[in-house]
Amino acid sequence: NAGVMQNPRHLVRRRGQEARLRCSPMKGHSHVYWYRQLPEEGLKFMVYLQKENIIDESGMPKERFSAEFPKEGPSILRIQQVVRGDSAAYFCASSPSAVNEQFFGPGTRLTVL
Amino acid sequence: SQQGEEDPQALSIQEGENATMNCSYKTSINNLQWYRQNSGRGLVHLILIRSNEREKHSGRLRVTLDTSKKSSSLLITASRAADTASYFCATAYNAGNMLTFGGGTRLMVKP
Numbered sequence: 580n581a582g583v584m585q586n587p588r589h590l591v592r593r594r595g596q597e598a599r600l601r602c603s604p605m606k607g608h609s610h611v612y613w614y615r616q617l618p619e620e621g622l623k624f625m626v627y628l629q630k631e632n633i634i635d636e637s638g639m640p641k642e643r644f645s646a647e648f649p650k651e652g653p654s655i656l657r658i659q660q661v662v663r664g665d666s667a668a669y670f671c672a673s674s675p676s677a678v679n680e681q682f683f684g685p686g687t688r689l690t691v692l
Numbered sequence: 693s694q695q696g697e698e699d700p701q702a703l704s705i706q707e708g709e710n711a712t713m714n715c716s717y718k719t720s721i722n723n724l725q726w727y728r729q730n731s732g733r734g735l736v737h738l739i740l741i742r743s744n745e746r747e748k749h750s751g752r753l754r755v756t757l758d759t760s761k762k763s764s765s766l767l768i769t770a771s772r773a774a775d776t777a778s779y780f781c782a783t784a785y786n787a788g789n790m791l792t793f794g795g796g797t798r799l800m801v802k803p
Contacts, residue, residue, distance in 0.1 A: 612790060621780055621793035622735075635788050670734060677789040680725055685734040 581605070583673050583684035584653075591690045592661050600656040600687045604673030611654045612681060613639075613646060616668045625669075628654060661691045698781055698794040706802050711768040713797040715781030716761075722784045724757055725791065726766050729778045738766070738779075773803045 584603040592598050604611050609630050614622040624638040628648035639646065643661075648654040658665055668688045672681035699714045715724070723742045727735040739755045741748045741764065748755045754767040768775055778798050782791035 610789075614791075614793075621795045622782075622791070624790045624792065627788050627790050635790060638790075672735075672791075674789065677787060678722065679789075680737050680740040681789070681791060682737060683727070683735040 583671060583682050585669075585671050585684035585687050587687060588685060589688050589690070591692065593692050594662055595660050598658040598661050598665070598689055598691075600658075600669050600671075600689070601653045602656070602671030602673075602684060603653040604671075605682055608673035608675050608682075610674040610677060611648050612672045612674070613654075613656050614670045614672065616670060616686075618667075622670060625656070658689075661689075663691045665689060666691045698779070698797045700797060701795065702798045702800075704800045704802065705771055707771060707773055709771055709801075711771050711775070711799055711801070713766045713779050713781075713799070715764045715766070715794055717764075717781075717783045717792075718762065719783075719785050721759075722786070722789065724755075724764050725782045725784070726753075726755060726764075727780045727782060727793075729780065729796070731777075735780070768799075771799075771801045773801050775799060776801050 586601050611628045613625040616622045626639045626646045627635040643659045645657045668686045670686045672683045674681045697716050725740045726738040729735050739750050741755050741757045752769045757764045778796040780793050780796045782793045
């Protein structure tokens with residue numbers, strides 16, 4: 580059973596461009612969580628999704644950020660018009676239910692020039 | 693402010709010694725999880741302890757939970773150089789099980 584997959588692992592964007600981060604959960608996991616980690620800090624929750632539904636997006640900035648988890652395919656975290664402050668590591672985690680441990684992917688390190 | 697706070701922020705020990713890291717939190721929780729992160733890498737899940745549990749073991753790891761004090765501790769026995777990493781506690785406190793992470797303890801085990 581492959582673990583949580585994220586791609587790309589590294590992403591460089593110029594200010595104003597769009598960043599698309601992908602997450603494929605573990606097989607059988609329908610709960611997906613996105614977190615952001617700034618250098619030397621812990622992870623901060625962004626958004627929680629189940630198939631086709633956003634359950635909680637309380638940690639996601641109201642503008643420029645969006646997330647989806649379609650019926651088929653990976654979960655996508657989309658950042659429009661990126662700014663330097665968006666530079667961070669973005670981690671996706673999946674879980675088979677809302678009461679079990681979360682398994683994390685390797686992360687996507689976004690650098691905004 | 694963060695739900696979970698680790699203490700100490702940094703810990704340096706010799707190989708073979710035990711390492712103890714503490715975590716405090718503020719609100720009632722469903723469960724508390726400990727993760728390890730090597731520099732520049734993803735998180736590895738270590739242990740999940742539920743709010744009705746007091747202690748759990750996994751290999752050289754021992755986790756305790758005191759809900760009355762809203763605190764947890766992670767003990768790594770007989771540490772190895774390979775245990776060098778950052779250790780995070782994360783609390784899940786609502787129905788969605790979203791995790792709130794502390795700032796981590798950076799552990800260095802010297803050979």
